[in-house]
Structure formats: structure tokens, C-alpha cells
Amino acid sequence: MLYAKCGHISQSLSLFRISNDDSKNIVTWTSLISQLSHYKKSLQALTYFNRMRCSGIYPNPFTFSAILPACADTVVVSHGEQMHGLIWKHGYETDVFVGSALVDMYAKCSDMTSAERVFDEMPERSLVSWNSMIVGFLKNKLYDRAIGVFREILRDTLLGPDQVTFSSVLSACANLVEFKFGKQVHGIIFKHGLITLAYVKNSLMDMYCKCGLLDDAVKLFNTIGDRDVVTWNVITMGCVHNDNFGEACYYFWLMKKEDAYRVFDEIGDPNVVCWTAIIAACQQHGCANEVIGLFEKMIKEGITPEYITFISVLSACSHTGQVEDGFKYFNSMTEVHNVKPGPEHYACMVDLLGRVGRLDEANSFVESMPMKPDSSVWGALLGACRKYGNVEMGREVAERLFKLEPENSGNYALLSNLYTRYGMLEKADEVRRLMGINGVRKEHGCSWIDVQHMTFVFTVNDKSHSRTDEIYEMLWKLKDLIKKKGYVAETQFATNNVGGSEEQSLWYHSEKIALAFGLMALPVGAPIRIKKNLRTCGDCHTVMKFASEVFKREIIVRDINRFHRFTNGLCSCKDYW
Template identity: 65%
Template sequence: MRCSAVYPNHFTFSAILSACADTMIVFHGEQLHCLIWKHGFDAHVFVCSALVDMYAKSSEMTLAERVFDEMPERNLVSWNSMIVGFLQNELYDQAVEFFREVHRESEVSPDQVSFSSVLSACANMGALEFGRQVHGIGFKQGLVTLTYVKNSLVDMYCKCGWLADAANLFWTIGERDVVSWNVMVIGCICNHKFEDACNYFWVMRREGITPDEVSYCSVLNASASLAALDQGTLIHDQIIKSGFAKSACVSSSLITMYAKCGSLIDAYRMFNETDERNVVCWTAMLAAYQQHGCANQVIELFEKMLEEGMKPNYVTYVSALSACSHTGWIEKGFKYFDSMTKVHGINPGREHYACMVDLLGRAGRLDEARRFIETIPVKPNASIWGALLGACMKYDNIKMGREVAETLFELEPNNPGNYLLLSNMYTRKGRLEEADEVRRLMGVNGVRKEPGCSWIDVKNRTFVFTVHDRSNSRNDKIYEMLRKLRELMKKKGYVAETQFANNSMVKSKEQDLWYHSEKLALAFGLLTLPAKAPIRIKKNLRTCGDCHTFMKFASEIFLREIIVRDVNRFHRFTNGFCSCGDYW
């Protein structure tokens, strides 16, 4: 057009600026900006609004604000371009401030774009009070019945932790489209109401709303968090019927769901059936192997991913480095760590530094791990120091452990795990007075150990067990099964690891170990599940060393696959061995 000597007008510039905004190539936009000046359209409100939008979408908010400030005339589109731009660039404070200004303008009245954008900013800031004020203004102007605004309101209340208010809005105002349902499902997940998230999904289906990719990915996330395999397989069935099985996003969610529900075979089957794997699919499978303690498979798959030319992301490297720490491959771990910045341009984060500390610590190189922490360019957080404390526990380095624990007491004073690790270190060395002193410190600081519990699903019912639990209707048979297990295991050579007992009385320690919650859940599973069926147990804390040994013996004696998901990972016990290789 330019070569044909046809002069562009304001429509031309607006259209081309929109194309520049979509490509996010700011250099092209800057060239057009110069041309706009030459042709005298720099004061045209239509063109300047498109310029603001282009700079905002190219993450150049300083330039966008400069154009906005120089505009002799502004309309609602100009203001909305700035508010949306601040929102997209995560400058939520500025988005809120611009909304305040546009609300004060007598000539311009905010519309549904203004309201939904500022509500999204409030949601991301957790600014509940200002969000309520926006809600009131929107109500007065009659905008809250619009689906676009209502969905943003529900999202704001969910993300600010006011799920009841969100649900009230959801059920009472206007029509509900698939986005409305997705917002509620995601809101429940954000508030750790995973069962409610699944319920909203099934009610949506009953009301005739067709789920989209976001619906399926979200409800699979909820099922994974519940470790509800039956729920997940039902959703998978719906996905196949609806034709979303080929979606890379949905496939990744299915891989994660099956992995977190303890079915690694199904997770790998989903990975194999995905034709076009993106980095999220690869990362989901790597995380699945890592969570199940299959560190060697993580390394093999990561190498294969690199061979196929797939660029790893931030999360991919967390799995790869963690696998190196669990296999003791120090050189390979540092090779991967160095390649993050040198090859793929990814700046390491605290998760990666924690993996490297864990890598050195598990290998017994505690002093080197301590020096590594002192050299990293970010302030070490609890996960980094926690990795070192775990290594101090493993190698009985009480002096360093005490120093690290004191640092952790300051960083997270309400985490009982740090106190218990230090106390157990003293106990193992026979320094009982110091161990008791640490436990007294917990009491002084008001820190309580979370009660351990395990649960098992049988015939669509969930049965929960705590330590020494006697609430189950089959209580007598459960304890009889435990006595039978004790006899069989002792014949196989089992010796109780009494250092993991909670009771400080020596005579009661072995007795105490026999009634840990996962052992009671196992006994119940042996009584109620079919002979060849795997036994899947979930636990809210890290499984102790004695229970780990117990499960290995049980899997060999009963020829059963026993899958225990604790707070850190899955342990798959078969024929007397665990998938973690006793290294967790």
C-alpha cells in the first residue's frame, strides 16, 4: 500500500497497530508510531488508543503511559486499554488506580470491560475491600447481571477466600455459561475444596452445559488432589466421549491425575497415547516418575526429551535435579544445573537451589552444601535450609543441624517438622534432655504436631485411621490381622525400628510402632479388598522408616502391590522392594 503511494488514514493505522499488538514485536509498532507522527494522526483519539493497546500488549507500559498522558482527548477505550494493560502486565496497583481515575471522570463512565478488569486485579492482589466497593458501584450501574462482570466478581471473591459469597453470586445472578462454571470449579480448587470442585463439575453436566478444555483440566486437578482414582477415571470417560482426548493440555492433566492417584502405568499410557507432546506433557510425565521415586526413569526421559529438541522449562528442571539428588549423580546434577542458564536461558529459582543442596547433602557433603547456600544470589528460604537439615539428620551432624534448625525456627516458627527433626537427632544420639528441651520449645511457641492419619478407599467409601484407632466397626479383626502380620514378619527377620516410636518409654516403643495409622489401614485393606487387587493408602504426613520397612515385608508375604502416598511422594511396594530404593 505504501509503495503504491496510497496514504494511510486513521482506520489503516488502527488496524496495523492491532496486528503489531498481536505479534508483540514492539519494533514494528515503534516504526508505525513514527509514521503516525509524520502523517499528523498523533492527536487522533482512535489511533492513540490503538497505540496504547499495542505498547501495553508488548509489555511496554512506560511507553503506553507516555502516549496516554500526551493524548489531548481520551475516550473509554483509551482508559480501558491502560487498565487492561496494567492487568496483563501484573501491575495490579496501577490498574486499580486508573479505575479510580476513570470513575472520577465526569465525561466517561466505566463499562463491563473496566469492571471485569479491575475485579481481576483485585482478585490477584487479594484486595477484598476494594473489590466489594467495585461490586457496589457495578450494582448501582446495573452491570453485575452481565455474565462477563459476574464471572469476574465470582472469581474475585473466590481468590480472596470468600467462597460462600462467590457461591451466592453464582447461584443468584443472571445466566451461567461454561466460563461461570469453570470459575467456580477453579475457585473451589484455590480454596482447597476439591470435593466441591468435582460436585460443581457434575452439576454442570446435569444442567446440560458442555465442558471445555478448562473444565476438564480443572476437575482433573481436583481429582488428583483428592487422589480419587475412581472419580478421575469417570472424568476420563467423559473426555473420550467429548473428543478432548487428543488435547495436549487435557492429556497433561490426565497424566498428572493418574500419577497422583497412584497409577503410574496409566499415566505412562496417557503419555504414550499423546501424539503432539508439548513441554507440559513431558514435564507432567517427569514429575510423575519423580513423585513415584523412579529417579532413573526421570533421567532417561529427560535425556530423551532433550534429544527430541524439546526445550525444558522451569518446572522440568526441578524434576530432573531432584532425580539426580535421589540417585546420587552429583556430576550430572551440576551439569543440568549449569545448562539451565548457559543453554536454555532459565534463571535458577529457590526450588532448584534446594535440589542442589539436597544433592550435596544426601551424598554426605554437608560442608559443601553449606558453602553452596552462602554463594547463591537469592535469600535462602525454608525449603533450601530444610534440605540441609534433612541431610544433617541423615548423617547425625548435630552441631550443624542445631544451627540450621535455629535458622528455620526464625523462618517458619510454626512448622512442627523442623522441631521434630532436631528432637529426633538428639534422641538417636541418646541426648534425651536436649530432645525434651526442643519439644518444650514447641509448647512455648504454641506449635503442635499435626496428628497422623491414613485413609483407604473401599467400594466408593473412604475409611480414615489414626494412631491406635479403634473406631472402625471391624476393629477386632483389624487388630487380629496386625497380630498375624507381626508373627509372619518376625519369622522373615523383621526388627522394629524403635527410634521412630512416639512414646519415650522404652518398653512401649515397639508396641507403639505397631499401631501407626498406615499399618491399621493396610490391615483393613487386606481384610476388605480382593486378593489380587493393589492396596492404595494415603497419609497426611511423611511415612516413618519403620512403616516403610513394614510395607516391604507385607508386600512380599501377601504377594500384593501396596501403594502408599505420603506428603512427599508415592512408595510402590512389590515383592519386598520399594520404588524409592529406600532413598526418600
């Protein structure tokens, strides 16, 4: 039977067939039947059960306990009924293991009347018997009956519910949307000390999600340290069930990052592809320091990095202002690793220099490139010119970009904003006219937020919501509170004169309006999650930091570039994005 236990059923059957009949006893027959049943070879299990009886060997309680699951898997109740008759004939109807298997068989064959009859006639019942009844009612959609059996278990002082019991009754509560009793079950689980089991927590989360209590599910999710794929699926599908599609995407993103880590850790000898994949994943999620740490570890392991690896590493240096390290890694490409830099690597280096304000060096670096700079390189330099207010260089770079990608509205917007910032309004108007001539349409910024299973979209100076007056009242309250904390408007990010002044126009940005609505509409203490289709501006970024501190709330803003997590007045990007 060793072959059968190792999953080699065909070898086990061949060996069994050539064995002498004298060597085949009730133990060997039962073991074979048990393994056939275990591996879902139900008809073969029934065939060998009949052969055993024909050979003159009579089944014992263990044999019946082994064959009844096979009867259940056929979903033909007559098979089980015949086996039930044999059990009576052999006098094993009082055996607790046989009785439990009979209850389970009838339940899986959707005959709960027979299952109840067997259960009621059992002189002794184990927790397995009770669980079989709960699971049976659950599978047959008799959710009230499943909860009723659970209540009976609680009244029996000799029985202690296990994770199967709790998981099943929670599923029944979820299907009935019985969140009040579900919360009572939560308390009982805690009392029994089973709250730490992932199987139980997953069932609890599922119950809360299906009962529309997504916030409770999220709180529970945050307490689970070692999350398996079921945990992630439950919270993701829970968001979908509650029409919270943005949140579902957010948790799917988080899951990919954490599964990624687990898979990488389980690889015994990761190659360069594996290393590059995990490094790229960290970079995509803004974990720049982890990128550098993993890269250094990879080098120590003797793995030679590839072209794509360096893109992530250089980008990480750019987003953390590590200029010296960036040049060290860039130079090592050719000097150490024999990797020829491409446009993407040069764009990262231009971005690195531009972010720290070294625009002349960045421009010289572009001119020294051995290949013709593409739009990614010039785009990085234009963004730096916009940030540091270099109008002349910005104009020259923008003109190059207009030729390379004339339909990209972002380049026109950057130059126009740069002119506006320094009062060059006629120049800004010229850029906007050029957009019209080239048939380029500016992409309008919008932000959206999910509240009570609904998605609300806001644009700049939005007044479409039915609670507009309340929203703006909250917005002005927010403004007053953070000014007391030291907020000073960053008027360089004011692109439209709304409300009579540049400072006032900043407060009509879509993400600020969404924030005000979230503060007003979401439960106190609940995270506020905002999505935006464009890059969030520096002033809005500052306001979010202050708001997270003033209101003691976690604020997550997902813009076109990355996630920003604001807590206690700080952002996960460390103000460098």
C-alpha cells in the first residue's frame, strides 16, 4: 500500500492484482479502498469493495468509513443507500465513525432528510458528526438549519467548536446576511482562542464582506500577518461585492507585491530573471531603498545584472536623490558588467540630476549621449525645468518635444504652466494656441473616491454633487485648520485663476474636493482613498500631509505615477516623487 499512499495508484493496483489471495486480508483491502476513495476514483473503490466481499472477506467499520466517501462522490444516493443496508446487516450502525460518514454521504447527495434521520439515531455523536450536519445544511442552502445546529453545539458543554464549525456557520451567516449573529460568532471565536487561525479569519472576512461591512473586513485583514492567497482573494472579491472597484484594484496590487516576495523567497537558487523581477516590482511600488538593497545582495550572490535590472536601480536612485550612487551604478554598467546603456538609462540619469536641481549638468549629460535623445530623456529634463523654474531651458526642451511627440498635451501644459508661473501670460497663451493649431486637447484632471458602495468623481471647481455646500464648508474648515499648523500655499502650482487669487484657485483642485468629501462622508477614523488620473500637484501633496496629521486619518492618493500614503503628517514617498 506504499505506492497508494504516495499517489501511485496504478502501481498499487498492479501489485495488488499479482499478490496471492492469501496475503489479502481486511487491512490490505480497506487500505486500497481508502486510497482509491481519497484520490476520487470512486467507481473503482466500489468495484474493489464488491470484489472483497466476493472473496469472502467481510467489511469492518473502517472499511465502511472508507467506502462511504466514494458513494458520496458519485452523487448517486442509491449507492449510499445500498451501503447503508449493508451497515445495518453487519451491525455497525451505532459506530460513531460510520454514522458520521453516513451523515456526510447523505448530505453530499442532497438527501438531508436521511442525513437527519441517521444523525438522530446515533447513540453517540462526535464533533465530526455535528460538523457534517452543519456542512450538509450549508451545501444544500438550508442556512437557517445550519445556524440552528451550531446553536445546539454551543449548548453541549462537552463539545468545543473547531475551525470547520466556525467557518461553516459564518458562511451560513454570510448567505443570510445575518451580520448581527455573525458578530456574535466572532466573539465566540475569540473566546475559544481560534481567532489566530487563518482559515477562521478568512471566513470572518468573507462574512463581513458579504454582509456589506467592508470596513470591519478591512480591520480584520490588517491583523493577519501571514496572508495566503485565500485571504487576498476574500478581501479583493469583498471589495468587488461592495462595488468598491478601486479598492479591489488596490488590494490586487498589494497582493502581487507580497506574493512576489513569497515566491522569490521560496526559490532555492534565483537567477537574474528572478532577481530582476523582484527588483522591478519593488521599484514599481516606490520601495526605492529595497531596490538598492536587493541589487547589492544580487551582486554579492555573484549574479550579473541585465539591461532591465539597471533601469529599476537607476530609477530608484532618482526617486531618492542618490546622485553619487546613481552615477556609480550607471558607470558600472559598462566598466564592470558589460551592459551598454540605452535611452531608458540616460533618461533616469537626467531625471536624477534634474530632481536635485542640477539642470546644467543634466543638459550637458543629454548632449554627451552617444545616441539621439528620445522623448523620455527630454521629458525628464522638461519636468526638472518646470520644477526649478528654468524658463529658457524649458522652452528649448519643449520645442524639441513638440517635434518628437506633437500630440502629447502634457508637454504643452508643462511649458504653459512654466510661463504662467513667471507672469509670462502672453507666452502661455501662445502655447495654448499652438495646442489648438496642432489639434491637441488637454487632458482634464479628475479625482474619484468610493463611499458606501458608490464612486464619486470630482473635477476642478466641481459643484455637481448634491452636497456641494457641505463639501466646500468642509474644504474651508480644512484650510483654516492646516493654516494654523503652518501651511503656506505653493502658488507655483496654481494654473487657473479661480476664486479671485492664485492661492484660492489651489483649493479648487479635484483631489482636495475629494478629500473634503471623504472627511465628511466616511466614518471617523476610516482611511480615505483617492484616485487621480494625473500627477498630483505639490500643493495638494502638502495639504494631504497636514490633513493626515490634523484629522488623525490615513490618506492614500493614487496618482498616475504611484501611491502616496499620508500618515501623521508624512508621506511614504518622503516628498520625493
